Amino acid sequence: MASGRPNIWPTMTAIVAAAFLFIALPDSARSWAPSFLRSPTFHLGLDLAGGTQLDFRISEEEMQQQVDSIQKEIDGLTARGVAGDSIILLQNQLRSIETQRTSIVEAIRTVLERRINSLGVSEATITPSYIGNEKHLLVECPGIIETQKCIDTVGKTIQLEFKEEQTEPTPEYEKEIRARVQSVRTRLKEPGESLAKVGEDIGADLGVSYTTEARYFRDQLPKGLEGIWNRGPRDGILPFDATVKANATDSAGQPTTTDVPGVFLVEVLRARTATGRLVNEAPKAFDILQADDSTLSHTSHIEKKLDAGVPAPIVQAIKSMQPGALKPVTLEKGAAILFLRKFVPGQTQMRASHILVAYKGASSAGEEVTRTKEEALAVALDLRRQLASGTKFETLARSHSDGPSGKEGGSLGTFGLGTMVPAFEQAALQLKTGEVSAPVETQFGYHLIRMDAPPAPTGDIASYELLTIRGADAGSRAVEIIGRLQRGAVEAREDQIVLRTLFFSLLPTGWKDTQLDGTHFRSASVTMDPTTNIPIVQIAFDDEGAKLFEQLTKNNIGKRLAIFVGGQLISAPTVQQAIVGGTAVITGSQTFEEANALATDLNTGAIPAPIYLTGQRTVEATLGAEALAMSLKAGLVGMVVLMLFMLVVYRLLGVIANIALLFYVLIFIALLKLPLFLFSHTYIVLTLAGVAGMILSIGMAIDANVLIFERIKEEVRKGKILKTASETGFNKAWSSIRDGNISTLITCAVLFVIGTSIVRGFAITLATGIFISMFTAIIVTRWMIRKVADMPIAEKMGLFVSGAKARQNP
Incomplete structure (x- = not known):
């Protein structure tokens, strides 16, 4: 049997090539595809997409003042002969500050990155910069045009805050929310204000939800919004107390929904109109x-x-x-x-009745049953004699049966085979219709069984x-x-209304400020739990902080205590018990790196190292678009000229080189759209310098083919056939290709290490192009030449090399 293995690699190559080709297509050409195939796209930098560039200086003056203050306090305690935990805590805090000082740039960069992410900017870059002894962070936010909003969010002071959970509704909280709603309604009456504008301003706030446009059929309206059904756009913005459904988790950890009460501000965008509704039932x-x-x-x-x-x-x-x-x-x-x-x-079913005579200790026997087993048998035998003398079964069942069916005259109704206990069922199956059995013993007592209808199959x-x-x-x-x-x-015609809504939850879902903050925080360090050998974060407070922390934990046992750094939630451990002494541990970290990151965040928030805006620059998106268009035009013209040059000089080999060049461009474009290493969340951000590196790499991509083709021409002119000449040419050219590309890669590495963000973008794209060009030149071009060498056209050497001699055997 022939093996299918030789077809595996060509098939896989075709699939990968098709995938790269599809990804390289413009976004507009992939609009019909599933979301995971539409998602790959270019991630443009500031100079191409437009946006905001901010230069922040990190101030270390306050940090030095704190170091001097702590050292002075240690010297004072030492001079007075005080020893013990007080000095140890201060020394630990001092060491923590010194450690943080060496990594303050990276720590603050991490905080700024969280803040930028909250703005919805995914391609932002934060680059450390050093001007003399000053430490700076250069923040580039592509797409952000509201410069002041970016400055207010990113540049605010980094603080450490401890907050307690607030989830239970209180009259005070409801009063506060309703006052806020009234304030918003007052604002909406001012000229130039609208629900859309207010919703965009506060829609991201905790406990507030803004929906630009929502379509509802009558049964889909939140409970309490029924009054909006007959309203129209002319009715303005109306308030409603209503309830929405929210996802939640029950006590068993299973997903469920819960009702969230709140206040709606609703604007009708389109009155109810007959609309098609998909029918799933x-x-x-x-x-x-x-x-x-x-x-x-x-x-x-x-x-x-x-x-x-x-x-x-x-x-x-x-x-x-x-x-x-x-x-x-x-x-x-x-x-x-x-x-x-x-x-x-x-199934097979039958009908039967019984009289149960229970005894003390029998299964399901009530406390009122006191007879012995022997007495129960005697009663059952006596009842059977009464039945034989003509007494009605139903009468004796109602007066003497200890089973629940006694009230029904002993009738068990219709039941299937296997329903009753084996001894009962076996005895019943031996009876004829109307016949009563002798006493039958089961774990419930003694039964007198009457067959009311024999077993019969049901349909x-x-x-x-x-x-x-x-x-x-x-x-x-x-x-x-x-x-x-x-x-x-399949659709049904039903009325549908279109609404714009702003919802204020009356159910608290956030955190409440406390008096405990970074001014009372000493240090955070990572240690190992001696019992579980799992890393934990140990935190310490000063004397005043210890008192505040003790009261805070005492009031929140069983609840979560949130820790915010720079306005971002970094941890929310559950309080197990009141903590005294000013020291505590935070568990839950699975790795040492995770615990160390938490400790770093805590120390960063506690250290007084404010950042100051020292420069800003805004790039309009139109300028970026013009720069991108000009760059693409230059690259396209350069590639066309290069392809014409290869056709003129190398003839049919030039055609092969041009095909390989197209492969190179498609692969390059696809890789720029995909995340690094395919499975990460990091992308290549394309800047103007990066485009320059890409255009330069296109020219360099043909270098390897030029070296290979010149070697092939030499061998063909010696009289060798194309197949032999191509293999020899590749082997001879490889060392030159390797050395030239390695030297360029070394240059790229140097530029990346010592260069600025602009130079780094150039180095990355250039290095990426080199790796792709080596693949297309060594793999793609060689494969195509081998295929052509086996075709009849390979006999016409004039199509490949001018002035070729008659071919000879190698």
Whole structure:
């Protein structure tokens, strides 16, 4: 049997090539594709996308003042002969500050990065810069045009804050929220204000939700908004107390929903209008289809016995289906679509009655039962004699049976085989209709059993919906209708209203400020738990902070205590008990790196190292677009000229080189759109310098082909065939290609290490281009030449090299 292995690599190569080609297409050409295929796109830098550039200086004066103050306090305690924990805490804090001073730039950069992310900027770059003894951070935010908003968010002082959880509604909190709503309503009355403008301003605040445009059918309106249904755009902005559904987690950790009360400010954008609504419920869809087509008929069958009155094809289909499924069925006259709700297979059932005589200690015997087992048997035998003398079974059951069925005259109703305990069932199956058994012992006591109806099989029972289709093409129409149902292509005409809403939650979901902050914080350090050997973060406060922390933990046992650095939540541990002494540990870190990052954040927030804006620059997006367009035009012209040069000089080899160059460009574009190493969250940010590096690399990409082709020409002119000449040419050119590219890569590495962000962008794109060019020259070009060398056209050496000699055997 022939192996399929030789086809694996060509197939995989074709798949990868198709993927790269698709990713390299413009975003507009991929609008129809799934989201994961549309997401790869260029990430433009400040000079191409426009945006804001901010230069922040890190002040270390306050940090030095704190060091001097702590050292003075240590010297004072030492002079007075004080020893112990007080001096140790101060020394630890001093060491922490000195450690933080060496990494203050990176620590503050991390905080600024969080702040920038909160603005929705994903391609921002933060570059450290040193001017003399000053430390600076250069922040570039592509796309941010509101410069003041960027400055206010990024440049505010970094502080360490401790906040307590606030989740229980209180009258004070509700009063505060309603006052805020009233303030917003007052603002909306001012000229130039609108719900859209206010919503954009405060919609991201905690407990506030702004929706630009929401479409509701009547049953989708939040509870309490029903009054808006008959309103229109002329009614203005209206307030409503209403309740929304929010995702939550129950006590077992399972996802659920909860009601969140709040206040809506609602503006009707479009009054209710008849609109198509997708129908996902088969019965409702059947009714709609029936109303639109006289050849369709919908019937509902609830708890239907599948007897001879039900067509055999329907019975067979039901038995092969799962509840909730749709299936076409061919009938004698036409066809049908079957939707199964429920199916209960038939079973063997019988009816019986019994009188139970229990005894003390029997299963399920009540406390009122005091007779012994022997006495219970005697009573059962006496009752059987009374039945034999003509006493009614029901009468004795009501007066003497200890079972719950005694009230019903002993009747157990209809039950299937296997329902009763084995001894009971075996005795019952041996009786004829109306016959009463001798006392039968089970764990419940002694039974006198009467057979009311012998075992008989029952038919299958099903609940289903049937859409019958008449006509010659009923079968094909059934399949087509099922396709419509599965695609959600069946619509009902219902009124829909379009609203703009601003919702204020009356259920607290945030954090409340406390008096404890970074001024009372000493230090945070990472240690190992001696019991579990898991890293923990140990924190310490000064005397005043210890008192505040003790009271704070005492008031919040079982609740979370949030730690904010620079306005960003970094940890929210749960308080297990009141903590005294001014020291505590934070658990939950799985690795030492995670614990160290938390300690660094805490120390960063506690150290007084404010940042000051020393420069700013705004680049309009239009200027960036013009620069990008000019760069692309230059690159395109350069590539066309280069391709023409290769065709003129190297003829058919030039065609191969140009194809490889196109491969190079497609791969380069795709890699610029994809994350680094494919699975990271870091992208290459394309700047104007990066575009320059890309254009330069296109020219350099052809260098390897030039070296290879010159070697091939030398071998062909010696009389060798193309196949031999190409292999020899590649081997001879490889050392030159390798050495030249290595030297360029070394230059790129030097530029990246010592250069600014602009130079780094140039170095990265140039280095990326070198690696791609080596792939296209050594792999792609060589593969194409080998394929051409095996074709008849390889005999015409004049198409490859001018002045070639007659070929000879190698």
